[in-house]
Amino acid sequence: QSVLTQAPSASGTPGQRVTISCSGSSSNVGTNNVYWYQQLPGAAPKLLIFKNDQRPSGVPDRFSGSKSGTSASLAISGLRSEDEANYHCAAWDDSLSGAVFGGGTKLTVL
Amino acid sequence: QVQLVESGGGVVQPGGSLTLSCAASGFTFSSYVMYWVRQAPGKGLEWLALIGYDGNNKKYNADSVKGRFTISRDNSKNTLYLQMNSLRTDDTAVYYCAKDPAMKGSGGAWFDPWGRGTLVIVSS
Numbered sequence: 001q002s003v004l005t006q007a008p009s010a011s012g013t014p015g016q017r018v019t020i021s022c023s024g025s026s027s028n029v030g031t032n033n034v035y036w037y038q039q040l041p042g043a044a045p046k047l048l049i050f051k052n053d054q055r056p057s058g059v060p061d062r063f064s065g066s067k068s069g070t071s072a073s074l075a076i077s078g079l080r081s082e083d084e085a086n087y088h089c090a091a092w093d094d095s096l097s098g099a100v101f102g103g104g105t106k107l108t109v110l
Numbered sequence: 111q112v113q114l115v116e117s118g119g120g121v122v123q124p125g126g127s128l129t130l131s132c133a134a135s136g137f138t139f140s141s142y143v144m145y146w147v148r149q150a151p152g153k154g155l156e157w158l159a160l161i162g163y164d165g166n167n168k169k170y171n172a173d174s175v176k177g178r179f180t181i182s183r184d185n186s187k188n189t190l191y192l193q194m195n196s197l198r199t200d201d202t203a204v205y206y207c208a209k210d211p212a213m214k215g216s217g218g219a220w221f222d223p224w225g226r227g228t229l230v231i232v233s234s
Contacts, residue, residue: 091218
């Protein structure tokens with residue numbers, strides 16, 4: 001049981017916009033920055049979004065992050081087949097004094 | 111470029127011990143907080159531990175680790191370690207090391223980059 005809640009799966013067709021949500025609480029998402037990681041099949045996770053809505057260099061602007069209250073979202077516009085991956089949200093939890101993750105959302109491009 | 115390479119994984123019997131290593135290169139290792147994160151087969155990511163840049167600050171996932179795992183580092187060797195004792199079948203996972211991008215630590219869940227991971231299988 002993950003501390004942050006994500007839907008286990010999402011899907012979309014090429015060119016579509018999809019949104020992946022991450023729900024937490026006041027001790028984690030509500031207070032601290034949210035990070036998103038993309039994990040392609042068979043690969044290690046890779047940083048996708050940092051500090052809620054910032055993109056590292058090299059990440060296409062099709063990817064965007066947002067946060068409101070105790071929830072965060074990752075949006076992917078202009079969906080492409082290479083976006084098919086698992087997406088994980090993470091935040092620091094002040095009560096647990098540790099980082100916590102969502103269970104991950106497997107995105108399928110139909 | 112920044113590179114992290116884990117090693118030390120393998121098959122171990124329940125109750126056994128294993129030490130994982132993470133060799134770092136491409137940055138000033140002694141200036142950055144480091145982490146261990148694991149992923150059980152078909153499951154999500156689980157944060158295990160962090161260690162401060164100078165080795166003096168350590169935090170653990172109490173629920174998962176419960177005094178069984180110890181994180182350490184040797185800044186003279188640019189290497190991060192995870193000593194794992196009393197291993198259980200549910201410790202079977204790919205173990206990743208990761209770096210905090212902020213010098214002296216960001217205090218969050220900011221992991222970049224990650225190593226490729228090393229697989230630990232706990233089985234009799």
